[in-house]
Amino acid sequence: MTDTENGDCKLTKEVGRFVKSHIIPKSLTRPNISGNKFIEKKVTNRGPFYGKAGDSWYDPNIVTQKGEDILAYLDTLAIEELRGLGLVWSSHLFKANSAKQLNSLRLVKFQRPKLIRKYFLSLLWRAAVTKIRHLVKLI
Template identity: 40%
Template structure:
């Protein structure tokens, strides 16, 4: 099928675009392996060898741009030990004292923070631009989708108030699975201020992002944890078996077992 690339505006043949990077969501490390795939409104949980993709989103020009952001961003995530598939886990030997939350935190040093930033912006754009029904829980205004497209095409990080981002890394016992991105409102990490935010889960890493030009004081008070602008930033840490992600996954696996019985 041919059409207009929603990212670059070019006309051409559409190609399969993974909405979450294949390198972090593919189960094929063992032959026949499949990941649990789920989300709040993703019909019903399933087991699949790879995650969601869109066949009417981008042409090869747009996919090549997204692939570059994926390659650079994932390389940096793995170098920092921020995903389960990294050769070395996150170094938590420099803890950050936190008095306002039960979470732990550690300092991360990134050699190329811009690559992390562009990777996150590309995730936001894909989740906002797709029409796949599994992403119904990810609601983004069109003006934000347009702004993200402009930043990606110009390879610009934008302002620090544009889609402010921080990371939460799960340690300890792990269970690899895929989860649709969501949009939610909650009080996060000891904050008394509710914050609207976008949430991704990728290979043990939870990514929280605010809105474009987000004025919520929550993000400003967590400036030391802001991802993508400074070489050094804080990352929240939580044992996977103590996390919301683990609790949700347990419910999903129980439902899957009932379906497959």
């Protein structure tokens, strides 16, 4: 299937046109220098090849627009909180020491722990439902 075909949304169970859905949100996988590309192994019916990608893997056969809107909502709110705590690359706090010593832990208190939990579950769900062969082998 392609992103122009209809099918059952794996998230909402509604029938509709599929849209591209990132397995890992784009905001976590952009190259650190604008315009740079990642080298990505792609697997097709004719075999594997290497191509360039501007961000992470996406699957065009998981969700319809309604499902993607739900995932995008979770991504946006969760990444905003993770960024505020310095837990993602794009945070201005990321380069600060995360703990006082190298072998110690940093405890964080989430403002919305249920949202963060749903977000991480959504990442696991996306990885579980994708049929992208080279991703399934990694999981």
